[in-house]
Amino acid sequence: DIDHFKTINDTYGHQAGDEVLKRVGKIFQENVYETDFVARYGGEEFVILFPQTDPVGVLRKAEILLEKIAQETFVLDWQKIHVTISMGIAHYPKNGADELTIINNADQALYAAKESGRNRVLDFSQL
Numbered sequence: 001d002i003d004h005f006k007t008i009n010d011t012y013g014h015q016a017g018d019e020v021l022k023r024v025g026k027i028f029q030e031n032v033y034e035t036d037f038v039a040r041y042g043g044e045e046f047v048i049l050f051p052q053t054d055p056v057g058v059l060r061k062a063e064i065l066l067e068k069i070a071q072e073t074f075v076l077d078w079q080k081i082h083v084t085i086s087m088g089i090a091h092y093p094k095n096g097a098d099e100l101t102i103i104n105n106a107d108q109a110l111y112a113a114k115e116s117g118r119n120r121v122l123d124f125s126q127l
Helices: 005-012 014-030 055-071 099-115
Strands: 037-042 043-047 075-076 079-081 088-091 121-123
Touching: 005 014, 005 075, 014 037, 014 043, 014 055, 043 075, 055 088, 055 121, 088 099, 099 121
Parallel strands: 088 121
Antiparallel strands: 037 043, 075 079
């Protein structure tokens, strides 16, 4: 989830927000393996599936993605800005046996990451 995305849309307009969404998605896609799956889930949320990565590797990859986004410079209305993201992780089958449970648990971890200051990644197991 892109932190404070509504502020970007309100300040720079929806076209600028769309550009941020596209660039974030591209950064995700460029920094995962061919076996991983990146999708926009809705609004400013994305889902990334890491089917061949263990829990430690997923956390490490998520932290790398967090850094890549934070380091990216976005030029909106002739102004340079930086955005951050918050991420929640859930693991199959440890944190749920079906897709709805996994998504809900990742969402809980995401909201905990946002409530604890944003620009961070939390694993559902940490809650």
